[in-house]
Amino acid sequence: MTYFFILGNNPTLSIAEIVCVLSAKIKKQNIKVISQDVFIVEFNKKIDISLLQKQLGGTIKIGKIISTRNIDDIKRVEQSLVKQILLLFPLNVKKVFFGFSIYGGRVDIKALALAIKEKLKQQGIASRWVVSKESVLSSVVVQKNKLLEQGAEFTLFIKKDKVLLGKTLTCQEFEKYSFYDFSRPYRAIEKGMMPPKLAKMMINLSGTDSASVFLDPFCGSGTILQQAILMGYENVIGVDVDEHAVSRTQKNLEWLTKNEELRIKNEELSVKIQKCDVKNLDKKIPPQSVDTIITEPYLGPLKIRNLKAEIKILSDLYINAFKSFKKVLKPDGRVVIIFPVFSVSFPSSSHLPLSSLGRSPRDGRTKNKLHFLLILDTLKKIGWQTQIPLPQYLLDNPVIKTTSRRSIIYSRPDQKILREILIFTRT
Numbered sequence: 001m002t003y004f005f006i007l008g009n010n011p012t013l014s015i016a017e018i019v020c021v022l023s024a025k026i027k028k029q030n031i032k033v034i035s036q037d038v039f040i041v042e043f044n045k046k047i048d049i050s051l052l053q054k055q056l057g058g059t060i061k062i063g064k065i066i067s068t069r070n071i072d073d074i075k076r077v078e079q080s081l082v083k084q085i086l087l088l089f090p091l092n093v094k095k096v097f098f099g100f101s102i103y104g105g106r107v108d109i110k111a112l113a114l115a116i117k118e119k120l121k122q123q124g125i126a127s128r129w130v131v132s133k134e135s136v137l138s139s140v141v142v143q144k145n146k147l148l149e150q151g152a153e154f155t156l157f158i159k160k161d162k163v164l165l166g167k168t169l170t171c172q173e174f175e176k177y178s179f180y181d182f183s184r185p186y187r188a189i190e191k192g193m194m195p196p197k198l199a200k201m202m203i204n205l206s207g208t209d210s211a212s213v214f215l216d217p218f219c220g221s222g223t224i225l226q227q228a229i230l231m232g233y234e235n236v237i238g239v240d241v242d243e244h245a246v247s248r249t250q251k252n253l254e255w256l257t258k259n260e261e262l263r264i265k266n267e268e269l270s271v272k273i274q275k276c277d278v279k280n281l282d283k284k285i286p287p288q289s290v291d292t293i294i295t296e297p298y299l300g301p302l303k304i305r306n307l308k309a310e311i312k313i314l315s316d317l318y319i320n321a322f323k324s325f326k327k328v329l330k331p332d333g334r335v336v337i338i339f340p341v342f343s344v345s346f347p348s349s350s351h352l353p354l355s356s357l358g359r360s361p362r363d364g365r366t367k368n369k370l371h372f373l374l375i376l377d378t379l380k381k382i383g384w385q386t387q388i389p390l391p392q393y394l395l396d397n398p399v400i401k402t403t404s405r406r407s408i409i410y411s412r413p414d415q416k417i418l419r420e421i422l423i424f425t426r427t
């Protein structure tokens with residue numbers, strides 16, 4: 001069975017997450033398509049797609065590939081798609097809804113949709129063709145129009161001279177994500193909220209299972225801990241130096257665990273939230289007792305006056321944190337962490353050197369230089385090494401964007417502080 005994964009806005013991270021979650025099930029020879037939008041893989045074993053969709057934070061839709069055709073005779077392709085599509089609709093329905101998402105090229109979708117409507121009409125089935133301004137339907141459109149329950153979303157992937165026809169099976173539950181994000185008592189908007197989907201991806205990148213002891217030593221308002229609990233982790237610890245953050249996290253997690261939608265029984269769940277400076281973790285947490293640390297530490301002030309001084313302060317904070325992690329983490333434990341990357345623009349006429357990740361001019365007048373925390377050598381000396389969560393054959397693919405220091409950048413356009421995601425293990 002060949003499945004497609006429609007990727008979120010950071011394809012590298014989305015693919016890394018899929019590979020980590022499915023690990024042994026993905027082989028180089030079974031990968032059919034990798035693009036900015038989609039990852040198509042053939043599996044030898046059956047996969048529980050709805051479970052997988054719930055597990056993944058960076059995949060918007062999952063579906064199966066039904067057929068592959070040559071595109072040279074588009075008329076014949078359309079006819080065969082009509083036939084295929086009719087076979088896919090649920091039986092004994094009076095009205096169906098359908099829509100298309102097209103990736104990698106153009107197809108005359110109107111002709112195709114009208115042909116399907118006509119064929120359905122001949123069989124006594126009314127239908128509605130769901131359209132959107134974009135060439136792809138968002139997961140919101142798919143779910144709001146009940147395409148998966150009372151019809152179908154078809155995906156066409158155009159790849160050189162071939163067209164792959166797919167049917168969407170599941171979509172990311174956007175309503176659940178917003179419910180858990182917006183309905184909780186505290187959201188720290190002013191501090192640059194961590195997106196819950198990113199928290200989930202980071203947890204998945206750790207490759208640890210839910211039986212492990214989980215720590216966020218900069219827990220803020222508890223976004224990462226919340227995701228960990230939702231993903232079934234039963235032993236979670238949160239630490240923050242700020243007592244308000246501690247109480248916000250406590251209230252958010254209390255709200256979460258009292259929510260009836262949460263499947264974990266409360267008796268099984270151990271949540272400890274404590275006020276503590278990261279330097280002193282070992283005063284609150286037993287030595288070598290933690291399996292996984294997933295965290296977004298303090299990323300610096302929103303307005304930076306002296307970048308050099310700020311980078312120094314942050315470098316010290318992060319180095320001290322890693323010294324502390326070494327005391328409480330098990331020897332085979334993992335750290336998935338965000339480092340800040342500062343994007344500083346300067347006039348393109350000036351002769352400042354661009355880093356390897358420097359961006360091209362945005363408006364022809366400015367260029368951006370990225371400033372990283374240059375502490376990896378120090379961390380190596382104290383026993384930490386970075387890991388990249390992707391096999392070599394994927395690293396060679398042009399869609400996959402990693403830095404030379406084996407990290408992945410997560411950012412939105414024009415952000416001044418970018419997030420660099422790094423995975424560490426002990427040397």
Ligand SMILES: C[S@@+](CC[C@H](N)C(=O)[O-])C[C@H]1O[C@@H](n2cnc3c(N)ncnc32)[C@H](O)[C@@H]1O
Pocket residue numbers: 191194217218219220221222223224225239240241242245276277278279295296297298299317
């Ligand atoms: C970016 S926020 C974390 C957001 C959090 N990941 C979340 O999901 O809500 C950073 C947090 O680090 C905390 N912090 C800063 N310095 C610290 C230190 N030395 N030890 C522990 N926590 C610290 C701040 O109080 C703040 O709540």
